[in-house]
Amino acid sequence: MKINKLQDSVQLIFPFLIYVGVVVAISYFAVCIFLFLKQTRFIFFPSAVIDTTPEFYNLPYEDVWLPVSAKSGKVEQIHGWWIEANQPNGKVLLYLHGNSVNIGANVTRAHWFHQLGFSMLLIDYRGYGRSEGRFPNESQVYQDAATAWDYLVYQQQIPPSKIFIYGHSLGGAVAIDLALKQPNAAGLVVESSFTSIRKVLAYRNNFKMFPVDIILRQHFDSIRKVPNLKIPVLFIHGTDDVIVPALMSQELYAAAPEPKKLILVPGAAHNNVAQVAPSVYLEAVRSFIILAESRILSS
Numbered sequence: 001m002k003i004n005k006l007q008d009s010v011q012l013i014f015p016f017l018i019y020v021g022v023v024v025a026i027s028y029f030a031v032c033i034f035l036f037l038k039q040t041r042f043i044f045f046p047s048a049v050i051d052t053t054p055e056f057y058n059l060p061y062e063d064v065w066l067p068v069s070a071k072s073g074k075v076e077q078i079h080g081w082w083i084e085a086n087q088p089n090g091k092v093l094l095y096l097h098g099n100s101v102n103i104g105a106n107v108t109r110a111h112w113f114h115q116l117g118f119s120m121l122l123i124d125y126r127g128y129g130r131s132e133g134r135f136p137n138e139s140q141v142y143q144d145a146a147t148a149w150d151y152l153v154y155q156q157q158i159p160p161s162k163i164f165i166y167g168h169s170l171g172g173a174v175a176i177d178l179a180l181k182q183p184n185a186a187g188l189v190v191e192s193s194f195t196s197i198r199k200v201l202a203y204r205n206n207f208k209m210f211p212v213d214i215i216l217r218q219h220f221d222s223i224r225k226v227p228n229l230k231i232p233v234l235f236i237h238g239t240d241d242v243i244v245p246a247l248m249s250q251e252l253y254a255a256a257p258e259p260k261k262l263i264l265v266p267g268a269a270h271n272n273v274a275q276v277a278p279s280v281y282l283e284a285v286r287s288f289i290i291l292a293e294s295r296i297l298s299s
Contacts, residue, residue, distance in 0.1 A: 035207065036215045040137050043099060043170070043197065043218055046128040050104035057111045059083050064121065068147045070133065078144050079103075079130040080123035083114060090162045091186075091289070092152060093118040096145055096178075098169030102129030109168065112274045116285055118164070123148045138218045145178045160184040161296050164289075169193055169244065169270065173220035176229070183230035187292035189285065191236040192270050194244045195223035195251050203245060226252050232259040232295060234288040238268025238276065259295060261288055 035042075054061040064080040081103060085091065093113050097106045103122045110122055125141045126133025133140070149165075152158045164186045167175025172193025179188040194200050197220045201207055207215075226233070233256050237249035246264055253262040263284040268276040 031210070035210060036217065039216070039218055040135055044127070044136050045100040046125075046136065047101045048129065050102055050129050052104045052107045054081060054083055054107055054110070056107055057114075059111065059114060064123075064151070066123070066147050066151050068126070068133075068144060070126075076126055076132040078123055078126055078132070078147065080121055080148065083110065083120045083122070085114070085117055085119040087117065089117055090158075091118050092156075092158050092163045093120045094145075094148055094152060094163060094165050094178075095120055095122040096165070096167040096171035096174045097122070097124075098171050104129065106168070109274060112278075112281065113166065113285070116282065116289070121148055121152060138220060141174050142177050145174050146181065149178060149182060161186055164189060164292070167191070167193065170220065173222045176222045176225050179231055179233070180225050180228055185231050186296065187231055187288060188229065188233040189236065189288065190233065190249070190252065191273065192238065192241055192244055192249070193222065193235075193252070194220070194248045196221045199223070199248065200244065203248075222252060223255055226256040229256055232288065232292045233261075234284065235260070235262045236265070236273055236281070236284065237263075238265045238270065238273045240267055241270045243270040259291055261291070 061081045061083045064082050065077045066080065067075045068078055070076050095106065095110055095113070097103060102124050106122060110120055113120060123144060124131040125136050125144045127136040131144075149163070152163055153160060160182060161184060165175045165179050165182070166189040167173065168191045170193070172190040175188060175190060176193075179185055197218055198212065198216060201212055201216075235249045235253045235256075237244075237246040239246050249262065249264070253260060261284070263280065265273045265277045265280060274281040
């Protein structure tokens with residue numbers, strides 16, 4: 001009798017376990033598909049609201065609108081600010097911001113570069129700030145950066161040898177990609193950036209239960225690109241950065257060819273390197289400018 005009851009229980013439980021297993025498997029694959037299709041939502045965090053403009057630091061600026069062609073064939077406008085240097089010296093910085101908010105959150109950092117004598121073009125990628133376009137992806141932000149470069153070279157008539165490319169965080173990956181395509185640029189400054197999205201996910205232990213290498217479509221694989229750079233590069237990173245570890249800038253530095261420099265700022269986090277050590281920051285960029293310009297003069 002007891003054996004029969006046990007058999008009956010097994011017969012009831014076994015189909016239930018199969019049912020649960022099927023539900024779990026379907027749910028797992030559904031999440032994998034969602035991550036494959038919607039992963040940009042975990043990488044880009046744009047905002048349409050611009051809280052701060054260069055007026056906050058009494059910087060004269062003008063709005064710039066740059067047309068860029070979407071895959072659909074539609075022409076979309078990306079928005080930027082052109083900030084003129086106080087004294088004409090020909091030095092220009094193309095500023096590429098990180099993955100969150102918009103150019104309004106980068107005015108303070110831009111002010112530091114203006115103090116160093118740069119004229120600047122700051123742009124918002126499509127989907128950020130006042131720029132048109134839907135939610136961005138990796139190929140689009142590369143295209144937006146290239147469009148900004150072309151504006152400086154062909155419309156502003158600025159020689160590539162006068163243009164420095166700067167990128168912060170994810171913008172550093174965009175800057176590296178652009179610098180690889182523009183070997184005649186003056187130099188590249190990469191602040192608080194990472195080696196690749198894959199390595200960031202591994203560092204944060206995110207999505208470890210999923211087949212990341214199969215799902216991942218947005219790579220930003222800077223560590224693969226930096227060995228092929230042809231221009232001087234300065235890496236800057238805070239040692240207390242918990243968003244992107246300073247080790248990643250060290251790895252990028254190790255992989256990059258000469259001439260190159262690495263500045264690690266003790267106690268600085270992801271967004272406040274210049275504020276924590278202003279004299280170190282400014283001197284690092286000044287000396288890098290001298291290095292880059294001396295290389296151009298000697299070539």
